[in-house]
Amino acid sequence: MSDLKYLRGFGSEFSSEDPRCPGALPHGQNSPKKCPYGLYAEQLSGSAFTAPRSQNRRSWLYRIRPSVGHKPFEKFEESILTHDWSEQEPDPNQMRWNPFDLPLPYENVDFVESLKTLCGAGEPKTKHGLAIHVYACNKSMRNRALYNSDGDFLIVPQVGTLLITTEFGKLQVDPNEICIIQQGMRFAIDVTKPSRGYILEVFGRHFTLPDLGPIGANGLANPRDFLHPAAWYQVQDNQDYEIISKYQGKLFVCQQSHSPFDVVAWHGNYVPYKYDLAKFMVINSVSFDHCDPSIFTVLTCQSDTSGIAIADFVIFPPRWSVQEHTFRPPYYHRNCMSEFMGLIFGEYEAKKGGFQPGGATLHSIMTPHGPDKNCFDFASDEILKPCRIAEGTQAFMFESCLGLAVTKWGAETCEKLDPEYFKCWQGLKSNFTGPQ
Ligand SMILES: O=C(O)Cc1cc(O)ccc1O
């Protein structure tokens, strides 16, 4: 799979033909009377038809059969996905989850069956809000494809490579890479070993690159490093296929007698993509003080209020730390945004050993948090020389302007919530020297 070909760019107009069918893309028009190779033309709209050009997203798919050739949808039972944010009483406490369980061999669970919702806010019907899920699977999705009617998935693999077949072609996504599968796109995930990761879902809006302001035209996640699949199709006739739709927070399944991965060629600017976090160009203070973590924003999903994110995807990559006369780790703070963090590998700088790969933390709106006692003591006394930090680590944050509610699965069923978390700050004593 590593010889997969990708198309580079961000938000561009791409086009791709499976090399087995040269000329499959119609010339000069989207919907000819008869398409080349007897294909059907189908538009996938990711924005209102009339959205301003800068936000307008759609793709044209040239496929063996149109998507509509399926039997009626029924409820898909094997799922703990929820958007019921009132399952639990609100809880403002700092939360830390130990690593979520990988499936045991006899559990045999695929990506869709393994989806569990941890927390979220808002709902898909009004296209406002987000949900944070985790997956932990050990089986490939055989003859089964998923699409999300509610919004876009940002998938962060933490253990195990994902081989993702989409209508647009294939993506291989390793830990320390992320991928975005937008609303409506059918995909199936193959795994070769027990695999785990995090998912940020945003309802009815899309991720964009953050503006760079005074940084200039380059830096942070550069557009050329976003990789899109090349067209690939399979002919699987008379083969039962399950299509699962996440619709208004619930999963539904329908049957069809052929593969949905039958798109021979496509063009447009609404295409799934992946990004390697190691490609992020880090900008930071080279003089003094600790910059706000917004400098590490990879992708943002903006609300209607300029500069305010429904969700930012932020990373804490390996980098040089050079600030002088500065407490270098994250500062103590209280935030009007919600901060959900995960760890792909290594240790998080503000809590060495206190937060494990495959686990998570949630610091809710205005809930105080910051470095633990060990981190504070060390950083207050360390001799400041230029040094590498976060080497061999990758922590990330989903930051949202919305107040997040934790689900029953997140608070109880998963049995990973650590009641001792608050203790990491209890030893922070007064160092007040008083008036001299
Ligand atoms: O709380 C956290 O660990 C995330 C975070 C990191 C940082 O460098 C500054 C602020 C912040 O919220």
Ligand SMILES: [Fe+2]
């Ligand atoms: Fe924070």
